[in-house]
Amino acid sequence: MFHVGITGGIGTGKSLVCDIFKCVGIPVYDADSRAKELMTTDGILVSQIKKEFGTLSYDEAGGLNRVYLARVVFGEEEKRQRLNALVHPRVAMDYQAWASAQQSPYVLREAALMYEAGAYRTVDFMIVVTAPEALRLQRVRQRDPHRTAADIQNIMARQWPEEEKIKRADAVIVNDETQLVIPQVLKLHERLLRGNQKDV
Numbered sequence: 001m002f003h004v005g006i007t008g009g010i011g012t013g014k015s016l017v018c019d020i021f022k023c024v025g026i027p028v029y030d031a032d033s034r035a036k037e038l039m040t041t042d043g044i045l046v047s048q049i050k051k052e053f054g055t056l057s058y059d060e061a062g063g064l065n066r067v068y069l070a071r072v073v074f075g076e077e078e079k080r081q082r083l084n085a086l087v088h089p090r091v092a093m094d095y096q097a098w099a100s101a102q103q104s105p106y107v108l109r110e111a112a113l114m115y116e117a118g119a120y121r122t123v124d125f126m127i128v129v130t131a132p133e134a135l136r137l138q139r140v141r142q143r144d145p146h147r148t149a150a151d152i153q154n155i156m157a158r159q160w161p162e163e164e165k166i167k168r169a170d171a172v173i174v175n176d177e178t179q180l181v182i183p184q185v186l187k188l189h190e191r192l193l194r195g196n197q198k199d200v
Contacts, residue, residue, distance in 0.1 A: 001099055001100070001102065001106070001107060002105065002106035002107075002124050002125070002192070003099065003106070003107060003109060003122070003123040003124050003125070004106050004107065004108050004109070004123060004124065004125045004126075004127060004192065005108075005109050005110075005111070005114050005119065005120055005122075005123035005125070005126045005127065006018060006021075006028075006108050006109070006110050006111075006114075006126075006127040006128075006129065007110070007111055007112065007113070007114040007115065007120075007126070007127070007128060007129070007165065008112075008128055008129030008130060008131075008165075008175075009112075009130075009136060009156060009159045009160075009162060009165075010112065010136060010140055010152065010155050010156060010159065011131065011135070011136030011137065011138075011139040011140040011143075011152070012129045012130055012131045012136055012175055013129055013131060013139070013175040013181070014110060014112075014129040015110070016175065016181065017127075017129050017173055017175065017181065017185055018030075018108060018110050020181065020182055020185040020186075021108055021185060021189065024185075024186070024189055025104065026104055026105075026106065026107070026108055026189070027102050027104055027107050027108070028107075028108040028109075028110055029095050029098055029099070029107065029108065029109045029110065030110050031091055031095065031109060031110060031111035031114075031119070032110075032111055032112055034091060034094055034095075035087050035088075035091050036064070038087070038090050038091060038094060039064050039087065040058075040062060040063060040064055042090050042094075044090065045086060045087065045090045046058070046062075048086045049083070049086060052082060052083070052086065053069065053072055053073065053079075053083070054072075056068050057069055057072075069083075084117065088117055088119070092119070092122065095109060105192070105193055106125075106192050106193075108127075109123060112159070113159065114126070115160050115164070115165055115168065116158075116159060116160055120168070125170045125171070125192070126168065126169050126170050126171075127169065127170065127171045127172070127173060127188065128162075128165045128166055128168075128169035128171075128172050128173070129172075129173045129175055130162050130165075130166060130172055130173070130174055130175065130176075131174070131175045131176050131177075132176055133156070133162075135176060135177065136152075136156070137149060137152055137153070140152045171188050171191075173185065173188070
């Protein structure tokens with residue numbers, strides 16, 4: 001199985017790109033969504049989080065107490081890294097089990113922080129979706145009206161700069177509303193199917 005990672009900063013439109021890949025039959029593993037799910041369904045991970053951050057991390061129904069965790073974890077970089085150190089290995093195991101069950105020529109692993117978390121080292125090929133920062137800010141404000149511009153810029157500040165991700169990418173898809181995205185995806189899909197992924 002050929003493993004392809006896809007990432008992009010908030011508002012770049014990587015989910016749109018993944019939807020296009022799905023339309024041509026390529027399965028996509030949404031690592032961010034699965035991480036949230038595993039934090040309530042993976043017994044080992046749940047136990048680790050309770051031990052590390054207290055039983056208040058979960059409500060009486062077993063759901064994640066996001067307000068509590070946000071207050072305890074996300075204000076402090078060291079605690080946020082400790083939480084990630086628990087979650088990321090469980091997501092990696094879940095991904096491997098998922099990928100081994102697929103029958104496609106390649107699979108996509110989508111995550112917002114693939115470079116930041118080091119997950120890019122576990123795939124064979126990296127795609128970066130990019131867009132200008134002003135456009136990204138506008139998109140997120142429209143999509144998430146509860147977020148302020150400062151909230152979004154804080155998220156951007158925790159992500160690697162676009163230039164750094166592009167420099168390390170095997171392929172780049174530009175989603176700046178001046179270039180058509182579907183032809184870019186289809187061209188890359190054909191390239192990946194040919195099996196000479198890094199040579200074209």
